[in-house]
Amino acid sequence: MxxxxxxxxxxxxxxxxxxxNSLTTVGISVGVASLVAMLSLGIGLQQMASRRLVKSGLxxxxxxxxxxxxxxxxxxxxxxxxxPGESRVLDEAARTEIERMPNxxxxxxxxxxxxxxxFEDKPHLTMVSALxxxxxxxxxxxxxxxxxxxxxxxxxxxxxxxxxxxxxxxxPALGAAEPSVSDLAKPLLGKELTMRYAQRGASPAAxxxxxxxxxxxxxxxxxxxxxxxxxxxxxxxxxxxxxxGPTRAKxxxxxxxxxxxxxxxxxxxxxxxxxxxxxPVYSSISVRVKNxxxxxxxxxxxxxxxxxxxxxxDASRGLRQFFAVLYAFLGIFGSLALMVASIGxxxxxxxxxxxxxxxxxxxxAIGASDGDVKKLFFAEAGAMGILGGLVGVGLGWAIGEVINxxxxxxxxxxxxxxxxxxxxxxxxxxxxxxxxxxxxxxSGLYPAGRAARLDPVQALRYE
Amino acid sequence: xxxxxxxxxxRSTLAIRSENLCRHYRMGESLxxxxxxxxxxxxxxxxxxxxxxSGSGKSSVLNLIAGLDRPTSGSxxxxxxxxxxxxxxxLAKYRLHVVGMVFQxxxxxxxxxxxxxxxxxxxxxxxxxxxxxxxxxxxxxxxxLRGRMNHRPSELSGGEQxxxxxxxxxxxxxxxxxADEPTGNxxxxxxxxxxxxxxxFNRELGMTVLMVTHERALAExxxxxxxxxxxxxxxxxxxxxxxxxxxxxxx
Numbered sequence: 014m015x016x017x018x019x020x021x022x023x024x025x026x027x028x029x030x031x032x033x034n035s036l037t038t039v040g041i042s043v044g045v046a047s048l049v050a051m052l053s054l055g056i057g058l059q060q061m062a063s064r065r066l067v068k069s070g071l072x073x074x075x076x077x078x079x080x081x082x083x084x085x086x087x088x089x090x091x092x093x094x095x096x097p098g099e100s101r102v103l104d105e106a107a108r109t110e111i112e113r114m115p116n117x118x119x120x121x122x123x124x125x126x127x128x129x130x131x132f133e134d135k136p137h138l139t140m141v142s143a144l145x146x147x148x149x150x151x152x153x154x155x156x157x158x159x160x161x162x163x164x165x166x167x168x169x170x171x172x173x174x175x176x177x178x179x180x181x182x183x184x185p186a187l188g189a190a191e192p193s194v195s196d197l198a199k200p201l202l203g204k205e206l207t208m209r210y211a212q213r214g215a216s217p218a219a220x221x222x223x224x225x226x227x228x229x230x231x232x233x234x235x236x237x238x239x240x241x242x243x244x245x246x247x248x249x250x251x252x253x254x255x256x257x258g259p260t261r262a263k264x265x266x267x268x269x270x271x272x273x274x275x276x277x278x279x280x281x282x283x284x285x286x287x288x289x290x291x292x293p294v295y296s297s298i299s300v301r302v303k304n305x306x307x308x309x310x311x312x313x314x315x316x317x318x319x320x321x322x323x324x325x326x327d328a329s330r331g332l333r334q335f336f337a338v339l340y341a342f343l344g345i346f347g348s349l350a351l352m353v354a355s356i357g358x359x360x361x362x363x364x365x366x367x368x369x370x371x372x373x374x375x376x377x378a379i380g381a382s383d384g385d386v387k388k389l390f391f392a393e394a395g396a397m398g399i400l401g402g403l404v405g406v407g408l409g410w411a412i413g414e415v416i417n418x419x420x421x422x423x424x425x426x427x428x429x430x431x432x433x434x435x436x437x438x439x440x441x442x443x444x445x446x447x448x449x450x451x452x453x454x455x456s457g458l459y460p461a462g463r464a465a466r467l468d469p470v471q472a473l474r475y476e
Numbered sequence: 477x478x479x480x481x482x483x484x485x486x487r488s489t490l491a492i493r494s495e496n497l498c499r500h501y502r503m504g505e506s507l508x509x510x511x512x513x514x515x516x517x518x519x520x521x522x523x524x525x526x527x528x529x530s531g532s533g534k535s536s537v538l539n540l541i542a543g544l545d546r547p548t549s550g551s552x553x554x555x556x557x558x559x560x561x562x563x564x565x566x567l568a569k570y571r572l573h574v575v576g577m578v579f580q581x582x583x584x585x586x587x588x589x590x591x592x593x594x595x596x597x598x599x600x601x602x603x604x605x606x607x608x609x610x611x612x613x614x615x616x617x618x619x620x621l622r623g624r625m626n627h628r629p630s631e632l633s634g635g636e637q638x639x640x641x642x643x644x645x646x647x648x649x650x651x652x653x654x655a656d657e658p659t660g661n662x663x664x665x666x667x668x669x670x671x672x673x674x675x676x677f678n679r680e681l682g683m684t685v686l687m688v689t690h691e692r693a694l695a696e697x698x699x700x701x702x703x704x705x706x707x708x709x710x711x712x713x714x715x716x717x718x719x720x721x722x723x724x725x726x727x
Contacts, residue, residue: 014599014600014602015599015602018599022599025587025588026587029587371583372585372587374583375583375584375585376585376596376600377544377568377571378542378544378571378577378579378583379571379572379577379596379597379600379644379645380568380569380571380572380573380597380600380601380648381568381572381600382564382565382568382569382572382600383564383565383568384565385568385600468545469544469545470539470544470545473544473579473583
């Protein structure tokens with residue numbers, strides 16, 4: 014029999030015992046729905062986790078430091094490689110070279126220094142750090158009040174919540190509710206801070222581009238005290254650098270602005286002692302790769318250049334492993350319901366054979382082959398599988414949306430940002446329907462075989 | 477006992493030939509010999525009635541010739557096909573293309589309309605839809621049921637159902653029509669109607685007809701030859717008075 018004919022007959026037969034077949038199909042739907050729900054939860058959680066991790070900058074960032082730094086810190090035992098004096102300086106040229114490597118999104122110097130900030134004539138000593146523009150997408154800024162820097166060179170600052178508290182003179186009382194970020198931001202946004210800092214270099218007004226590598230004229234190193242006015246544009250809840258090392262900054266500046274200030278950094282002293290030069294030399298550079306998967310290659314390339322590189326790669330590997338196990342478990346539990354549903358298919362079809370014994374006999378008597386009968390039962394099983402799969406995917410998706418909605422209502426009550434932790438990718442939709450189809454075909458194997466082997470003489474005698 | 481072949485030379489080719497045909501069943505301890513060494517020859521275009529009391533094995537012989545059952549021993553050759561040697565697949569093809577069957581209980585599929593029942597063999601033969609509809613309409617026209625083609629069998633009278641079954645048996649243009657008590661569930665007037673139709677098929681379409689019945693009167697009126705079975709054995713084979721009287725000779 015041809016496929017359109019088979020389909021037509023199968024659907025007709027399914028309509029004949031509508032209730033029973035509907036119930037069986039609902040069984041498959043529930044199975045598929047549970048599978049889809051389980052797996053999409055897993056996928057959603059993984060996507061959320063990797064989104065968080067990518068945003069945190071932990072898994073796509075390599076921290077590059079000069080080997081001189083390490084030697085300087087007393088690691089004299091490292092005899093391999095160039096001696097401290099010969100190893101490469103982590104300067105602007107090195108930064109540009111790293112940035113031009115394939116798969117590197119950006120490489121920016123880590124600028125971090127302690128300094129004094131004046132707000133309404135009161136001095137506050139704190140840690141200041143520079144942020145590249147790409148940090149805008151960092152999840153620390155999700156709940157930020159105000160806005161991110163208007164440009165990479167703007168004289169603007171973003172404050173960390175605790176520093177905002179300090180500026181306003183609000184020391185959180187024990188047991189009292191923590192002031193919300195928006196309450197802190199209101200009186201501060203748009204106000205001005207004055208930053209006092211120590212500038213290094215022979216020609217203070219010259220921008221960094223003016224200094225060339227062979228410019229050694231600035232052998233006489235000077236430190237000038239300067240001031241910079243900053244407008245407060247944002248107050249962030251989390252410390253965007255909290256996960257990166259012990260230096261917790263509380264005030265953030267745009268990177269280009271910070272660079273142009275030539276602020277004296279503690280590590281500069283060591284460099285000065287070696288080679289007096291005013292060209293920018295960085296204590297460390299953060300390299301962001303385009304995709305966390307490419308981190309190893311970039312790290313190796315940076316090491317080949319003669320620098321030290323660190324990344325938290327192993328942690329992400331462990332995470333992937335965790336999700337693989339999670340998938341397997343969710344998949345098994347999800348499939349369990351579908352397995353139960355497949356027993357329903359077997360049951361329904363075996364019942365159908367008993368009921369339609371005579372009909373099978375008639376079909377054989379008028380010329381149906383074993384194959385025709387078998388195909389017809391397969392088509393019925395397959396149709397139930399596909400129908401159940403379609404309904405099940407819809408149902409699973411709906412369950413997901415409802416749970417997602419409910420969770421987000423809860424998150425909002427806890428004044429947490431909403432999160433989409435539910436993802437139903439197309440491959441899961443297609444895969445689930447295909448899986449339901451395959452499972453029902455497998456369930457149809459026994460009934461179809463039995464129907465095909467039915468003896469027509471016996472079947473026709475049966476009333 | 478006479479085994480006279482049918483008169484005219486044009487009808488002398490063999491449609492069915494069985495030799496020492498046996499079909500035995502085991503039922504618990506005992507062996508049932510439903511068909512026990514039947515040898516017969518039926519010529520192309522003949523109308524033969526298979527008579528016997530219930531349990532005589534006449535339906536079993538019909539099932540063996542129909543390819544619904546396989547002999548325990550012996551052979552049955554229909555249109556040069558040795559049915560015992562055909563595979564299950566080929567046997568299905570044989571039933572589809574060579575044989576048309578009608579039954580006492582009509583055996584229409586209740587969930588299908590009359591037209592769908594009639595065209596069902598064409599689905600197995602993988603004839604395309606437009607051709608199927610056309611052939612089904614023609615066949616129903618022939619049995620006078622065209623107006624009821626979209627009804628379900630349950631909405632039809634017994635006679636109409638049997639006519640629908642005849643249309644279905646006809647649709648693949650088989651050479652052989654096998655009828656198992658076709659009038660058994662019908663009143664005598666409707667039965668006569670059906671038998672007239674079967675005779676028309678025999679005469680006009682040249683189909684060989686083998687009909688199982690226990691009504692001798694019916695056999696004498698329509699068949700050219702009567703084969704009697706008892707206890708699975710062939711006990712008599714005679715031409716009907718109808719043929720002997722020469723009425724058929726005219727046609």
